[in-house]
Amino acid sequence: MIPITKLYNGVEMPWLGLGVHRAGSGSEAETAIQCALRAGYRSIDTATYYQNERAVGKAVFESGVRREDIFLTTKVWNTDQGYHSTINAFEASLEKLQTSYLDLYLIHWPQSELTFETWKAMEELYEKGQIRAIGVCNFLIPHLKRLMENSRIKPMVNQFEFHPELVQPELLQFCKDNQIQPEAWRPIMKGRVNEIEFLQELSDKYQKSPVQIVLRWDIQKEVVTIPKSVTPERIISNADIFDFELSADDMARIDKLDKNARLGEDPNIHHF
Ligand SMILES: NC(=O)C1=CN([C@@H]2O[C@H](COP(=O)(O)OP(=O)(O)OC[C@H]3O[C@@H](n4cnc5c(N)ncnc54)[C@H](OP(=O)(O)O)[C@@H]3O)[C@@H](O)[C@H]2O)C=CC1
Numbered sequence: 315m316i317p318i319t320k321l322y323n324g325v326e327m328p329w330l331g332l333g334v335h336r337a338g339s340g341s342e343a344e345t346a347i348q349c350a351l352r353a354g355y356r357s358i359d360t361a362t363y364y365q366n367e368r369a370v371g372k373a374v375f376e377s378g379v380r381r382e383d384i385f386l387t388t389k390v391w392n393t394d395q396g397y398h399s400t401i402n403a404f405e406a407s408l409e410k411l412q413t414s415y416l417d418l419y420l421i422h423w424p425q426s427e428l429t430f431e432t433w434k435a436m437e438e439l440y441e442k443g444q445i446r447a448i449g450v451c452n453f454l455i456p457h458l459k460r461l462m463e464n465s466r467i468k469p470m471v472n473q474f475e476f477h478p479e480l481v482q483p484e485l486l487q488f489c490k491d492n493q494i495q496p497e498a499w500r501p502i503m504k505g506r507v508n509e510i511e512f513l514q515e516l517s518d519k520y521q522k523s524p525v526q527i528v529l530r531w532d533i534q535k536e537v538v539t540i541p542k543s544v545t546p547e548r549i550i551s552n553a554d555i556f557d558f559e560l561s562a563d564d565m566a567r568i569d570k571l572d573k574n575a576r577l578g579e580d581p582n583i584h585h586f
């Protein structure tokens with residue numbers, strides 16, 4: 315059983331889920347999701363932008379796992395931002411995902427003034443019970459402050475790039491202080507954590523792979539994590555992180571690998 319965290323509105327979210335960006339839009343994604351569900355995953359992170367919501371919906375529907383036991387996340391893409399276009403994008407996502415509600419709907423990137431309208435639509439869908447939790451991605455502290463100062467409901471989740479070379483302690487603390495659950499994207503640096511020497515040392519010490527060490531570090535830092543894989547052995551081993559604990563010293567030493575180095579786009583270029 316993958317343990318769960320509780321969002322500030324009481325909704326339960328698994329600490330670990332399957333990311334499906336670049337998991338393909340057909341059978342590759344379906345097979346990966348079926349494998350993950352068999353391995354105990356109960357959370358899937360997709361996006362309209364990934365063009366595989368249909369595959370996600372099909373895999374979940376055919377898995378035999380009850381919809382209410384799965385935590386389904388998708389995101390409103392930049393070109394769909396705005397009040398009416400968000401409602402339309404949401405309806406389209408529901409149809410593709412073969413579901414009547416979402417567990418988590420996220421704004422994919424901040425997009426200047428339009429984001430206020432997007433958020434208003436999401437607040438309404440949340441209040442109507444069509445989404446169990448609403449949140450954002452790629453919001454830095456100024457983005458979060460601006461949204462919170464100008465809206466009724468604060469985000470329940472902020473999903474941002476997070477791994478040992480991009481720790482952003484201030485953003486983590488800000489999320490914590492405001493009861494916003496942080497969620498890590500690109501958590502294993504696309505597999506590159508395997509090449510970091512110190513993580514190889516910890517791998518020998520704990521008898522876990524560097525990837526497992528890093529995913530465990532996420533959990534102990536209270537960051538939800540969503541590693542992507544379409545490889546069955548990796549899907550299984552990435553979830554095998556709940557039977558060991560990193561010492562406080564080793565946690566702090568992983569923190570020190572921080573280089574403030576991004577692999578993805580810088581949210582600073584998105585004015586809001
Ligand atoms: N909100 C946002 O803006 C963003 C959200 N995301 C979300 O976060 C998820 C995860 O991030 P992502 O960018 O995919 O990167 P990840 O850090 O999860 O890395 C995925 C890559 O690592 C490989 N991999 C997986 N497990 C292992 C392993 N145990 N050993 C070695 N290599 C491994 C995968 O290969 P293979 O599949 O071949 O096994 C894949 O190439 C995305 O899928 C998406 O859902 C990502 C980017 C931005």
Ligand SMILES: O=C1CO[C@H](CO)[C@@H](O)[C@@H]1O
Pocket residue numbers: 335361363422578579
């Ligand atoms: O979700 C995403 C997947 O990765 C893309 C490219 O790195 C990101 O831009 C996007 O936000």
